[in-house]
Amino acid sequence: xxSRHVAILVSLFLAFIMSPxxxxxxxxxxxxxxxxxxxxxxWKLTGGNGGKDTILTxxxxxxxxxxxxxxxxEVHFNGALSRSxxxxxxxxxxxxxxxxxxxxxxxxxxxxxxxxxxxxILPTGKTGYDPAETAVTQLIADDFLALxxxxxxxxxxxxxxxxxxSQYEWLxxxxxxxxTYAGSYTYLKDGDNYNPGDEIVVxxxxxxxxxxxxxxxxxxxxxxxxxxxxxxxIFKVGGIASAVLTGKYNFHNGMxxxxxxxxxxxxxxxxxxxxxxxxxxxxxxxxxxLGGSIT
Numbered sequence: 031x032x033s034r035h036v037a038i039l040v041s042l043f044l045a046f047i048m049s050p051x052x053x054x055x056x057x058x059x060x061x062x063x064x065x066x067x068x069x070x071x072x073w074k075l076t077g078g079n080g081g082k083d084t085i086l087t088x089x090x091x092x093x094x095x096x097x098x099x100x101x102x103x104e105v106h107f108n109g110a111l112s113r114s115x116x117x118x119x120x121x122x123x124x125x126x127x128x129x130x131x132x133x134x135x136x137x138x139x140x141x142x143x144x145x146x147x148x149x150x151i152l153p154t155g156k157t158g159y160d161p162a163e164t165a166v167t168q169l170i171a172d173d174f175l176a177l178x179x180x181x182x183x184x185x186x187x188x189x190x191x192x193x194x195x196s197q198y199e200w201l202x203x204x205x206x207x208x209x210t211y212a213g214s215y216t217y218l219k220d221g222d223n224y225n226p227g228d229e230i231v232v233x234x235x236x237x238x239x240x241x242x243x244x245x246x247x248x249x250x251x252x253x254x255x256x257x258x259x260x261x262x263x264i265f266k267v268g269g270i271a272s273a274v275l276t277g278k279y280n281f282h283n284g285m286x287x288x289x290x291x292x293x294x295x296x297x298x299x300x301x302x303x304x305x306x307x308x309x310x311x312x313x314x315x316x317x318x319x320l321g322g323s324i325t
Contacts, residue, residue, distance in 0.1 A: 066093040085117040086169050102142070106134045109154070112182070116166045125166045127156035127182045134189060144194040151187030151210070158219040159183075184226065185213025193233070205234040214258075225258040227266065242281070248274040256299070256306060263306050268296030268314070284325050291319040 068091050075084040095107040109131040116123045134149030159167060167182055193206025210229040217224035230253040238245045252270045256263040271294045278287040295314045299306040 060096075060098070062095075062097045064093070064095045066091060082119040084169075086114065086166075087117075088112065088114045088170060102138045104136045106132075106136060106147075106149075108132045108134075112170070114166050114170050116169060118165075121162075123162040123166055125156065125159075125163050125170075125182070128154045129182055130155045130184050130187075132189065134191075140194075143196055145192070145206075147189070147191040147208075149189040151184065151189065151212070153183070153185050153213070153215060155183035157183040157216045158221075159217060160219050164218070183215060183217070185215035187212045200239055201236060202239065203234075203236040205232075207232050222259050227255045227257045229254055243277070243279045246274075246276040246278075248272075248276075262301075264301045266299035266306055268298045268312075270295050286322075286324050288322040289320070291317075291321075293317040293319070 068089065071086075071088045071090075073086045073088075075086070077083050090110055090112045092110040093108070095105075097105045097107075099105055110129040111127075112129055113124070113126045116125075131152040131154045132149055133152065134147050136145055136147045138145045170182075188211040189208065190210075191206055191208035193204060193208075195202065195204030197203075208229075208231045210231075212226045212228055214223040214225040216222075217226075231250060233248070233250045235246065235248045237247075250272050254267040254269075256266040258264065272291065274289065274291045276287060276289045278285055294316050295312065297309050297312050298314065299308050301307075
Protein backbone atom coordinates (compact mmCIF):
# COMPACT_ATOMS: atom_id res chain seq x y z
CA UNK A 31 0.00 0.00 0.00
CA UNK A 32 1.88 3.01 -1.24
CA SER A 33 -0.59 5.86 -0.99
CA ARG A 34 -3.75 6.97 0.75
CA HIS A 35 -6.16 9.42 -0.81
CA VAL A 36 -9.26 11.01 0.61
CA ALA A 37 -11.95 10.99 -2.07
CA ILE A 38 -14.96 12.38 -0.21
CA LEU A 39 -15.68 13.61 3.30
CA VAL A 40 -19.18 14.96 3.82
CA SER A 41 -20.82 15.86 7.14
CA LEU A 42 -24.15 17.45 7.92
CA PHE A 43 -22.16 20.21 9.59
CA LEU A 44 -19.08 19.74 7.40
CA ALA A 45 -17.03 19.42 10.58
CA PHE A 46 -13.66 17.70 10.75
CA ILE A 47 -13.24 16.81 14.42
CA MET A 48 -10.00 15.28 15.63
CA SER A 49 -9.86 16.72 19.16
CA PRO A 50 -10.16 14.01 21.83
CA UNK A 51 -10.04 16.48 24.71
CA UNK A 52 -13.30 18.40 24.53
CA UNK A 53 -14.36 16.85 27.82
CA UNK A 54 -11.33 18.42 29.53
CA UNK A 55 -12.84 21.85 28.85
CA UNK A 56 -15.71 22.22 31.32
CA UNK A 57 -18.74 24.34 30.47
CA UNK A 58 -21.64 23.77 32.84
CA UNK A 59 -25.05 25.38 33.26
CA UNK A 60 -26.08 25.05 29.62
CA UNK A 61 -29.51 23.65 28.63
CA UNK A 62 -30.05 20.03 27.48
CA UNK A 63 -28.89 19.35 23.96
CA UNK A 64 -28.72 16.61 21.35
CA UNK A 65 -26.40 16.65 18.38
CA UNK A 66 -25.71 14.32 15.50
CA UNK A 67 -23.88 14.17 12.20
CA UNK A 68 -23.59 11.99 9.15
CA UNK A 69 -20.05 11.38 7.90
CA UNK A 70 -19.37 9.73 4.55
CA UNK A 71 -15.82 8.65 3.77
CA UNK A 72 -14.26 6.92 0.79
CA TRP A 73 -10.63 5.80 1.01
CA LYS A 74 -8.46 4.08 -1.56
CA LEU A 75 -5.26 2.36 -0.49
CA THR A 76 -3.25 1.68 -3.64
CA GLY A 77 -1.40 -1.61 -3.94
CA GLY A 78 2.12 -1.16 -5.27
CA ASN A 79 3.97 -3.38 -7.75
CA GLY A 80 0.79 -4.62 -9.39
CA GLY A 81 -0.96 -5.38 -6.10
CA LYS A 82 -4.69 -5.07 -5.64
CA ASP A 83 -6.24 -1.82 -4.43
CA THR A 84 -8.14 -1.74 -1.14
CA ILE A 85 -11.21 0.52 -1.08
CA LEU A 86 -12.98 1.42 2.16
CA THR A 87 -16.37 3.15 2.11
CA UNK A 88 -17.96 4.17 5.38
CA UNK A 89 -21.04 5.99 6.65
CA UNK A 90 -21.09 6.92 10.35
CA UNK A 91 -23.85 8.71 12.26
CA UNK A 92 -22.57 9.67 15.74
CA UNK A 93 -25.02 11.03 18.28
CA UNK A 94 -24.38 12.87 21.53
CA UNK A 95 -26.90 13.79 24.24
CA UNK A 96 -26.24 16.15 27.16
CA UNK A 97 -28.76 16.49 30.02
CA UNK A 98 -28.29 18.55 33.23
CA UNK A 99 -30.09 16.67 36.02
CA UNK A 100 -29.26 18.91 39.04
CA UNK A 101 -26.93 21.77 39.92
CA UNK A 102 -23.39 20.59 39.10
CA UNK A 103 -24.68 17.20 37.88
CA GLU A 104 -25.15 16.14 34.26
CA VAL A 105 -25.53 13.03 32.11
CA HIS A 106 -23.74 12.40 28.80
CA PHE A 107 -24.89 9.77 26.30
CA ASN A 108 -22.79 8.87 23.24
CA GLY A 109 -23.29 6.33 20.49
CA ALA A 110 -22.94 5.82 16.75
CA LEU A 111 -24.53 3.93 13.89
CA SER A 112 -22.16 2.79 11.16
CA ARG A 113 -22.03 0.90 7.90
CA SER A 114 -18.69 0.02 6.32
CA UNK A 115 -17.82 -1.70 3.05
CA UNK A 116 -14.42 -3.10 2.11
CA UNK A 117 -13.58 -3.91 -1.52
CA UNK A 118 -10.43 -5.88 -2.25
CA UNK A 119 -10.07 -7.17 -5.78
CA UNK A 120 -13.36 -8.85 -6.69
CA UNK A 121 -14.39 -9.47 -3.07
CA UNK A 122 -16.61 -7.15 -1.00
CA UNK A 123 -17.47 -7.28 2.71
CA UNK A 124 -20.09 -5.21 4.56
CA UNK A 125 -20.29 -4.61 8.31
CA UNK A 126 -23.15 -2.70 9.98
CA UNK A 127 -23.38 -2.03 13.70
CA UNK A 128 -24.83 0.23 16.36
CA UNK A 129 -21.41 0.41 18.00
CA UNK A 130 -20.62 0.65 21.68
CA UNK A 131 -22.79 3.04 23.71
CA UNK A 132 -21.49 5.04 26.68
CA UNK A 133 -23.50 6.59 29.50
CA UNK A 134 -21.62 8.86 31.92
CA UNK A 135 -22.52 11.01 34.92
CA UNK A 136 -20.43 14.15 35.54
CA UNK A 137 -20.19 16.12 38.78
CA UNK A 138 -18.42 19.47 38.98
CA UNK A 139 -17.20 21.22 42.11
CA UNK A 140 -14.79 23.94 43.25
CA UNK A 141 -16.75 26.52 41.23
CA UNK A 142 -16.79 24.22 38.19
CA UNK A 143 -13.00 24.10 38.03
CA UNK A 144 -12.83 20.38 38.86
CA UNK A 145 -14.95 17.43 37.81
CA UNK A 146 -15.32 13.71 38.39
CA UNK A 147 -17.13 11.32 36.08
CA UNK A 148 -18.18 7.68 36.11
CA UNK A 149 -20.10 5.67 33.59
CA UNK A 150 -20.76 2.41 31.84
CA ILE A 151 -20.10 0.99 28.39
CA LEU A 152 -23.16 -0.87 27.14
CA PRO A 153 -22.54 -3.97 24.96
CA THR A 154 -24.72 -2.77 22.08
CA GLY A 155 -22.21 -3.36 19.28
CA LYS A 156 -21.73 -6.24 16.88
CA THR A 157 -19.88 -9.35 18.06
CA GLY A 158 -19.11 -12.73 16.52
CA TYR A 159 -17.25 -11.61 13.39
CA ASP A 160 -16.31 -13.92 10.56
CA PRO A 161 -12.71 -13.70 9.19
CA ALA A 162 -13.64 -11.34 6.33
CA GLU A 163 -15.37 -8.93 8.72
CA THR A 164 -12.30 -8.70 10.96
CA ALA A 165 -10.40 -7.02 8.10
CA VAL A 166 -13.06 -4.30 8.04
CA THR A 167 -12.95 -3.75 11.81
CA GLN A 168 -9.17 -3.30 11.69
CA LEU A 169 -9.33 -0.67 8.94
CA ILE A 170 -12.16 1.42 10.42
CA ALA A 171 -10.26 1.67 13.73
CA ASP A 172 -7.43 3.57 12.04
CA ASP A 173 -6.70 7.18 12.95
CA PHE A 174 -6.65 8.40 9.34
CA LEU A 175 -10.46 8.40 9.43
CA ALA A 176 -12.36 11.52 10.51
CA LEU A 177 -14.22 9.40 13.06
CA UNK A 178 -12.28 6.18 13.75
CA UNK A 179 -14.35 3.43 15.38
CA UNK A 180 -11.89 1.86 17.75
CA UNK A 181 -14.25 -0.91 18.77
CA UNK A 182 -17.56 -1.77 17.13
CA UNK A 183 -18.47 -4.46 19.61
CA UNK A 184 -17.48 -5.31 23.13
CA UNK A 185 -18.56 -6.40 26.55
CA UNK A 186 -19.89 -4.43 29.49
CA UNK A 187 -17.35 -1.86 30.64
CA UNK A 188 -16.74 0.88 33.19
CA UNK A 189 -15.39 4.43 32.77
CA UNK A 190 -13.82 6.68 35.42
CA UNK A 191 -12.35 10.13 34.90
CA UNK A 192 -11.19 13.14 36.92
CA UNK A 193 -10.03 16.49 35.62
CA UNK A 194 -10.05 20.20 35.89
CA UNK A 195 -10.07 23.41 33.87
CA SER A 196 -9.39 27.05 34.50
CA GLN A 197 -9.15 30.33 32.62
CA TYR A 198 -6.64 33.15 32.58
CA GLU A 199 -7.91 36.12 30.59
CA TRP A 200 -8.31 34.78 27.02
CA LEU A 201 -6.67 31.40 27.71
CA UNK A 202 -8.73 28.37 28.75
CA UNK A 203 -6.72 25.33 29.84
CA UNK A 204 -7.37 21.99 31.49
CA UNK A 205 -6.48 18.35 31.83
CA UNK A 206 -7.82 14.99 32.89
CA UNK A 207 -6.93 11.37 33.54
CA UNK A 208 -9.27 8.51 32.79
CA UNK A 209 -9.47 4.74 33.14
CA THR A 210 -11.64 2.42 31.06
CA TYR A 211 -12.28 -1.17 32.10
CA ALA A 212 -13.16 -3.27 29.05
CA GLY A 213 -15.25 -6.40 29.54
CA SER A 214 -14.87 -9.65 27.64
CA TYR A 215 -16.97 -10.56 24.61
CA THR A 216 -17.07 -13.01 21.70
CA TYR A 217 -14.93 -11.41 18.99
CA LEU A 218 -14.85 -14.27 16.47
CA LYS A 219 -17.87 -16.33 15.54
CA ASP A 220 -17.78 -19.57 17.58
CA GLY A 221 -14.62 -18.28 19.28
CA ASP A 222 -13.58 -17.99 22.92
CA ASN A 223 -14.25 -14.92 25.06
CA TYR A 224 -11.88 -12.12 24.18
CA ASN A 225 -10.82 -9.27 26.49
CA PRO A 226 -9.49 -6.24 24.53
CA GLY A 227 -7.54 -4.80 27.46
CA ASP A 228 -8.09 -1.72 29.60
CA GLU A 229 -7.12 1.85 28.72
CA ILE A 230 -5.53 4.70 30.69
CA VAL A 231 -5.67 8.16 29.09
CA VAL A 232 -3.90 11.34 30.19
CA UNK A 233 -5.16 14.45 28.43
CA UNK A 234 -4.46 18.16 28.39
CA UNK A 235 -5.78 21.07 26.37
CA UNK A 236 -5.47 24.81 25.92
CA UNK A 237 -7.66 27.24 23.98
CA UNK A 238 -6.85 30.82 23.04
CA UNK A 239 -10.12 32.58 22.25
CA UNK A 240 -10.54 35.93 20.49
CA UNK A 241 -13.56 37.84 19.25
CA UNK A 242 -13.71 36.14 15.84
CA UNK A 243 -11.09 33.40 16.06
CA UNK A 244 -9.71 30.69 18.32
CA UNK A 245 -6.75 28.34 18.49
CA UNK A 246 -7.02 24.99 20.30
CA UNK A 247 -4.22 22.59 21.27
CA UNK A 248 -5.14 19.11 22.52
CA UNK A 249 -2.60 16.58 23.81
CA UNK A 250 -3.12 13.00 24.93
CA UNK A 251 -1.22 9.86 25.82
CA UNK A 252 -2.87 6.43 25.97
CA UNK A 253 -1.62 3.29 27.69
CA UNK A 254 -3.17 -0.17 27.33
CA UNK A 255 -3.12 -3.41 29.27
CA UNK A 256 -2.72 -6.71 27.43
CA UNK A 257 -5.47 -8.32 25.36
CA UNK A 258 -6.43 -11.75 26.66
CA UNK A 259 -8.21 -14.90 25.61
CA UNK A 260 -9.24 -16.45 28.89
CA UNK A 261 -6.31 -15.78 31.22
CA UNK A 262 -3.69 -15.92 28.45
CA UNK A 263 -2.12 -12.65 27.29
CA ILE A 264 -1.95 -12.60 23.49
CA PHE A 265 -1.32 -8.99 22.44
CA LYS A 266 -0.61 -5.53 23.83
CA VAL A 267 -1.04 -2.23 22.03
CA GLY A 268 1.87 0.17 22.40
CA GLY A 269 1.39 3.63 23.86
CA ILE A 270 -0.13 6.29 21.59
CA ALA A 271 0.66 10.00 21.86
CA SER A 272 -1.29 12.59 19.89
CA ALA A 273 -1.23 16.35 19.39
CA VAL A 274 -4.08 18.18 17.65
CA LEU A 275 -3.94 21.86 16.68
CA THR A 276 -7.20 23.45 15.49
CA GLY A 277 -7.73 27.00 14.29
CA LYS A 278 -11.18 28.53 13.78
CA TYR A 279 -12.30 31.79 12.22
CA ASN A 280 -15.87 33.07 12.39
CA PHE A 281 -17.15 35.26 9.59
CA HIS A 282 -20.54 36.80 8.79
CA ASN A 283 -22.47 33.66 7.81
CA GLY A 284 -20.28 30.79 8.93
CA MET A 285 -17.00 29.45 10.24
CA UNK A 286 -13.73 28.33 8.68
CA UNK A 287 -11.57 25.80 10.52
CA UNK A 288 -8.33 23.91 9.92
CA UNK A 289 -6.87 20.99 11.87
CA UNK A 290 -3.37 19.53 12.04
CA UNK A 291 -2.90 16.28 13.97
CA UNK A 292 0.23 14.27 14.74
CA UNK A 293 -0.12 10.69 16.05
CA UNK A 294 2.94 8.86 17.42
CA UNK A 295 2.84 5.14 18.23
CA UNK A 296 5.07 2.87 20.28
CA UNK A 297 5.76 -0.72 19.29
CA UNK A 298 3.15 -3.37 20.05
CA UNK A 299 3.86 -6.57 21.97
CA UNK A 300 3.06 -10.00 20.55
CA UNK A 301 2.90 -13.45 22.12
CA UNK A 302 6.04 -15.48 21.42
CA UNK A 303 7.14 -18.56 23.31
CA UNK A 304 4.29 -18.24 25.79
CA UNK A 305 5.11 -14.62 26.73
CA UNK A 306 4.57 -11.13 25.34
CA UNK A 307 7.56 -9.67 23.52
CA UNK A 308 7.97 -6.25 21.91
CA UNK A 309 7.88 -6.49 18.12
CA UNK A 310 11.14 -5.97 16.22
CA UNK A 311 9.61 -3.56 13.71
CA UNK A 312 6.81 -1.09 14.38
CA UNK A 313 3.66 -2.43 12.71
CA UNK A 314 1.58 0.75 13.14
CA UNK A 315 3.00 3.82 11.42
CA UNK A 316 3.00 7.32 12.86
CA UNK A 317 0.58 9.66 11.11
CA UNK A 318 0.23 13.32 10.20
CA UNK A 319 -3.32 14.44 9.39
CA LEU A 320 -4.40 17.74 7.85
CA GLY A 321 -8.07 18.67 7.47
CA GLY A 322 -10.39 21.61 7.17
CA SER A 323 -14.03 22.60 6.97
CA ILE A 324 -16.32 25.50 6.24
CA THR A 325 -19.83 25.82 7.66
